Each structure stands twice: as structure tokens, then as C-alpha cells.
Amino acid sequence: MPLPRGLPVVDHHCHLSLAGEGVLAARRFRHAGGTHLFLATQNYGPTVPRQLEDYAHQFETTFALADRVRREVGIEVFAVVAPYPIDLVTASAQLGLPRALDLHRAATDLAGRAVQEGKAVAIGEVGRAHFPVAPEVSAAIEAAFTYALAVAREVGCPVVVHSADLDASGYVELSVRAHDARLPAERVVKHYARARVAPEERAGVVPSYLGRKDLIDQVLADPSPWFLETDYLDDPARPGAVLDLATVPRRARWIADRGTAAAERLFVPFVESVEKVYGLRLEAPPRSGA
Ligand SMILES: [Zn+2]
Numbered sequence: 001m002p003l004p005r006g007l008p009v010v011d012h013h014c015h016l017s018l019a020g021e022g023v024l025a026a027r028r029f030r031h032a033g034g035t036h037l038f039l040a041t042q043n044y045g046p047t048v049p050r051q052l053e054d055y056a057h058q059f060e061t062t063f064a065l066a067d068r069v070r071r072e073v074g075i076e077v078f079a080v081v082a083p084y085p086i087d088l089v090t091a092s093a094q095l096g097l098p099r100a101l102d103l104h105r106a107a108t109d110l111a112g113r114a115v116q117e118g119k120a121v122a123i124g125e126v127g128r129a130h131f132p133v134a135p136e137v138s139a140a141i142e143a144a145f146t147y148a149l150a151v152a153r154e155v156g157c158p159v160v161v162h163s164a165d166l167d168a169s170g171y172v173e174l175s176v177r178a179h180d181a182r183l184p185a186e187r188v189v190k191h192y193a194r195a196r197v198a199p200e201e202r203a204g205v206v207p208s209y210l211g212r213k214d215l216i217d218q219v220l221a222d223p224s225p226w227f228l229e230t231d232y233l234d235d236p237a238r239p240g241a242v243l244d245l246a247t248v249p250r251r252a253r254w255i256a257d258r259g260t261a262a263a264e265r266l267f268v269p270f271v272e273s274v275e276k277v278y279g280l281r282l283e284a285p286p287r288s289g290a
Contacts, residue, residue, distance in 0.1 A: 001256045003033060004263050008282040010036040010270045011248040012208045012227035013080075013160065013191045016065050018044050020234035025245045026069040026077075033249035034075060035284050036270075038229075039066050040124055040160065040191075041081040048090040055083055055107035063119050078121040078280070080160050081114055082148060083107035085127050085141050097140050104144045112151040121278055123152045124160025125191065131164075149181035149188075158187040158277050160208075165194055168201035175203035186277060192231050199223055206277055211247045213254070220255065220265050225273035 003009065011029065014037055016022050026037065041062040049055045059081045066077040083104050091100035114120040126148035128141055152159045161174065175185040185204030193207035196218040208227040209215050219226060228251065230243035252270075256263040274280050 001253075001259065001263065003252060003256050003284075004260075004266070006284050007252075007263075007266055008035045008270050008284040009033050009249045009252050009266075010038070010228070010274065010282065011211075011230055011232070011245065012038045012189075012269070013040055013229035014038070014232040014245055015040055015042045015234055016069070016232075017042070017234040018061065018065075020236050022065065022234065023068055023072050025232065025234055026073045026075065029245045029249065030073050030075050032246035033252060034246070036076045036078070036274075036282055037069065038078045038080055038121070039069075041079070041084075043084065043087070048087045048094075049083070049103070049107070050091065050094060052103060052106050052110065055103075055110055059110065059114055059120075063114075074285075076282075078278075079114075079119060080122045080124040081120045082111045082123045082126050082160075083144075084125055085144060085162060086129050088141050088144060089129060089133055089137055092137055092140060097136060101140045101143060104140075105147050108144070108148050108151050112155045112157075115155045115157045120157075121280065122158040122160050122189075123148055123155075124158075124189075125162035126159050127161040127163045130162070145177070146181065149178060149183050152187065153181055153183040158189055159183070160189050160191050162191060166190055166197070167195075168197050171197055171202040171205045171207075174205045178205070186225065189227070189277060191229060196222075206273070211243055211251050213251065216251055216255065220262070222268070224268045225276045226269055227273055227277075228269050 044061050062079050066079045069077045111123045178185045178188045189206045191208045193209045206225045208229045211228045228248050230247045232245040233242050
């Protein structure tokens, strides 16, 4: 079965690297039927940023990659930028905790400005380490997260949260944090969600589900908002560490093969949710039949 007319096919979280496949991976995504990518920034160099210029350069690299994909592959790309929360672990050892936290906040301001300038659509990844860290580093990471929520509220954009796996209480806790920052929970996205949590148990926080078949089966009937992602890493040293960038379009076809009713559900992650959380109206470009 072909995909429904007008359906965009959206990977809500991926990374592209200069050392990896880069534009070629985006081309594979398009050939599989993909139309829109949310591209999250990352450290492109071997070291964690130590000064604000390093972050400026990192974000500019993400915007340049997004531009290249738009021009050379012909799909839409939305950039998501922020200093990675785990940078604080390394940076605090090198710079001392106060300076590392100052740098992190300044880089978050930079991300907020990029959103205001229309270069990025969200602040991310922000949040927590997914592994245990020393209590004082953990406190700095929490302070940085609070700051990121405030910046997102100020510039009026969503945050994309990196964290360990969350159960219902984890979603509720995130919602409380957002509420304290006066950021609507609907603007808080838990990325790399690996287990379904029922919509009524998430306190408004939005899951971006990993595009595994079993997970998609469980969430397909859920109301918006929720997303699908690969978290593609484009790291040649870790092939197969995450889902391939062609996965979301392949899954979309796999769902569409079940018939019209199932295929129509794909408008939930790819259109309704993007509009609710980002205020973006996505449309699929005409398909060439390829
Ligand atoms: Zn990521």
C-alpha cells in the first residue's frame, strides 16, 4: 500500500556527523520515503567544548549540515541545539564546577537566540545524565536543566529531554519541573522513549518513541502528541548501535500495509503532534513514486 496522500514522514530525533555518513544518510532516509528530519546537535570534535566559541562553532556546524541536507537531498530539516547535559561531567573536571556551569548557561542562551533567529526549533538535548554521577556534578546538571527550561519558556519553544528511561512517575516529575519553570508540559519532549507510558499517566509530557516495531504496535492507537525517532548517531565507530536513519520511513510503509485505518494513524506522530508541540504545519512534498 502506498502511504496516504499528503503524509509527511518524520524522524523526530537524529544526529548527523561530519566524520560519518552525513548527507548520504539523509539521502537514504529520503529514498525510503522520509520527508522531514529533526536534527539534534552533538559534539563534532573529539573534546567537550571548553569555551563559548566552541559551542557557537558546534551549533553553526549543525545549521550548516541542515542546510546541506535541504539543498542536496531536498528534504526539510529542523535543527535542535543546546549544550549536552553530560558535557558538564567532563567540563567540570577540566574547568571546575562554577566555570563549567557558567559556560553551560551561556551556551543555553546561545541556543535560545538560535531559536529566536529561526535557526533552530527547540532546545535540546537538555536534561540529565543517564548514568550515576557525583552528587555535586548532579546538582550542577539539575541547575543547568532548570536554566534550560527557563530559556525555553522565554523564547517560546519546546525542550527535548535526554534522561534515563522514565516510568509514569518520571514523566510526572518532568511535568512538575516544567510547571515550576512555567513551561507547558506539552512543550517537554522525552526523547529516546523505549517503553509506552499511557497518555493519562504522562502529565502532559510528550514521548518521542524509538521506532521499534513492538513499541509502534503498542502506541499506534494513542492520541497525540507522540513522535517516532531513531536517534541515529551516524558514528562509524558504532555501526548498528542505534536504529538506521531509514527506519522511520520503513516503519511507516510497514504500518500502511495494514490498510487505510492504520495508515491514517500515522498523521498523529507526523502531523498532529508536530503542530501541537512545535506549532509547525508539515506537508509532504509530492511523491515521485520512487
Ligand atoms: Zn540524541
